Amino acid sequence: TLEVDTGVPWPTLHEDLANIAIVPIGYIQKAGDANFARKPVGTGPYRFVEWVKDDHIDLAAFPGYWGKAPTLKEVRIRPVPVDAARTAGLISGETDVVWGVSPVDARTLEKNPGVKVLRTITQRNIYLAFDHWRKAGGAFKKGGPGSPGLPAGKPNPFQNLKVRRAVAHAVNVPELIRTVMHGSGAPATQLAPPPSFGYNKRLAPLPFDPARAKKLLAEAGFPAGFPMRLDCSNDRYINDGPMCEAISGMLRKVGIEATPNPRTKAVFFPALDNGDFTVYQAGWGTDAVGPTFSAVFHTQDAKKGVGRINRGRYSNKEVDALIAKASSEMDDAKRQAMWEKAWEIVIGEVAVLPLYQQEAIIGVQKNVQLTPRFNEWILAQEITLAGRN
Template sequence: MRNRMMFAFVAGTCLLSAPAWAQSLRIALSSEPTAVDPHYHDLTPNNALAAHIFEGLTKQDEKQKLHPGLATSWENDGKTKWTFKLRQGVTFSNGKPFTADDVIFTFCRTLKNETAIAGSFADITGNFASVEAPDSQTVVITTKTPDPLLPNFLSSVGILSASIVAHDKLTFDPAKNCGVTGNWPVVGDFNDGKLAIGTGPYKLKSYVKGTGIELERNETYWGPAEPWASVRFVPVPNAGPRLAGLLAGDYDVIENPAARDLGRIKDDKRFGYVITPSTRVIYFQLDVERDQSPFVKSEDGKNPLKDPRVRKAMSLAIDRDAIVKRIMDGAAEPANQFLPTGMFGTLPNPPKLAYDPAEAKKLLKEAGYPNGFQVTLSTTNDRYINDSQIAQAVAQYLTQIGIRADVDAMTRAIYFPRRSKKEFSVALGGWGSTSGEASSFLRQWPATPDEAKTIGGSNYGGYSDPEFDKLIRAAITTLDDAKRSELLQQAGARVLESNAFIPLHFESTVWAYKANLTYAGRTDQFTMAMSVKPAK
């Protein structure tokens, strides 16, 4: 009897001493994922959510250092052939084993995804000449051109279970449907949970746009078990309500409290916070292609944005230091190139992008626009930190040099599809380097699009420079690091000189949380339940 009582006491004590294992985690997001589908849109909130449910062959830690994921090792033959050895003993959340067939199916799906925004992830797999499976635990990828960063890029491609579609023998042959005999999955199939089947540490319980996302722990996950039985993400676009919710105990973790409010958190022992510099550059992309641009009006009826002197004037009109200080409350760094100085392929000593309104007016006069012109700045109001306020500030700076600027702010659900259709003249953008080097921005935005869309997938402004294209094409296929870095520096310098893309600043990301928790801030700006741990 005494032994049975002692067992009951010990068991009860264990349950009481480990409440975190039965606890729910509540996270307030400043920017809501637009889909559960891991291939729908290559967007930070979407990729962060997908990483809870799906996994890539590789993965990146909070400092973007590469680690094994669903592949335990990989090697390159010095040319175009990559061999990945897959992790054994992994199952999907529906109980199906993970094999090479799932990898082949996933890569095919990125190229057969009719609901993808701007060809997301096809820029990676579009360079694949072949994908073969010598056995169930080996995948051999041969690329059309050398791709030195392929393992880095594959960290963002979530692997799907081939069991979600009807198929015969799977082969990497998109022209012949890869062996798939049923319908290819579309975004709605994932949002309703039907096909949200992955190998990650969590499973989707529900996704209700505008209301919240609920996850539950995947009890069959191959890796260490997560401390949270359930996770709820709640979209709260405004910083004030997010902070109020944290202070009231409604949330355990919040994204991006206003920097001006950090003093309140710092002085309250119930909470903690972390500020992490990111690689995300905020910039404007200009329509430099069309003779008549939809949101530009000038006296001569032309598109002034095609003139490099006008674009230079617009850059000179912007006081980046003031934006960082007043709009970003110091939680950012002025950007003088497209990736923070010191990272791979950046200019070692970039010239500071000057604030010189007098010179800007002079350039406008030289370009034939002494009276300026009218332009609309298009922006999101729920994606980047203070995005619409930044656009308003830039509009005021442009107005001071004679460019009459208005702002059209909209939700990203409307903004991104319109931008991909080239409906804007001057569009705010943000880009974080997934590879940790300068090629990430340069190959995606300024490059002239190729037929396979492996480069230039987001070139909505029509920038095209044959010399730049020559440099970036050479850089992304050069395996020698020193040579690749030199090519990237040259390419980056040409884009900066063109002012077709006007960089503003690099975001820093802030997370605040209850004091009984810890959070590992991430340079990729992902908000991850896996980064939240009970404080010791």
């Protein structure tokens, strides 16, 4: 019998333990973290064989695995960043499984009798986040008072709830899914997927209503709108660059002169962490409600390790209190009610604007059997390949 003393009530301990990878501490202490990263050792069904940077990782079935032996005896994982190249590899038979097929390429593959296209809505939500804390626009300076996506000296309109609601009414999410995403995805009401614990079924997105958006802007003191910059990545999420362009266009139609600023993820995410944004488009992918609230919505506190993804510094004392209570409440029904209340507050205040749940599109050869995962993982031991291994 293993007894675990947590010191405090920990209602999700069983879930959290299941996500911990077991590694040999002796090997890590001897080799060091950097060497362990190059030649990792774990307890899974495969052993590490080789890593060639930017080219491939080779795995081989481990004969001493404690569980069911995997069907595939050898696995090669290759990074292929170009959509067309991944699709071509599948069509030619060079590749057996392709993760991250674009919605456009999926239509091409669906017409090919030699391959299959697998789809599932995932736990990843694409959303807009706002600068809640800087009072006015200004040139970027890390830790400085100016919000860099706004004209210098002009007040930050996103501190006004009416402006954030105007943005919600200005963005036509179903149309974005239909056009930019080519039908791939589902509208989101919160940064949590519907099957997850803590999900609030009562929430509904603010309807697309440009007239209402313009009225709210006028009530907030911006009858002529205002200029702003919309930051986004262009190589991290499916069609993230075109999505940024399309959202900017919708905002311009209600008077918010949005200029899209797409950048590579290598530039985009460090910029966010440094505070170089006013409004940005990003994604959040987990079905764990506690970590979501602690990271995205809790008032920032580096010493306590909370609010680390709350880059816009949204802060609400009632939400912070609900997070603390729910995180230690052992009664599932009471904890569910607390999370639902917390969702009502942060979505009601448009702390962020959820847009849509991203769909995972996987292309496979006809002889591949694989069930797409909600969490976007692909595990080699879950793949069977008829005719060879």
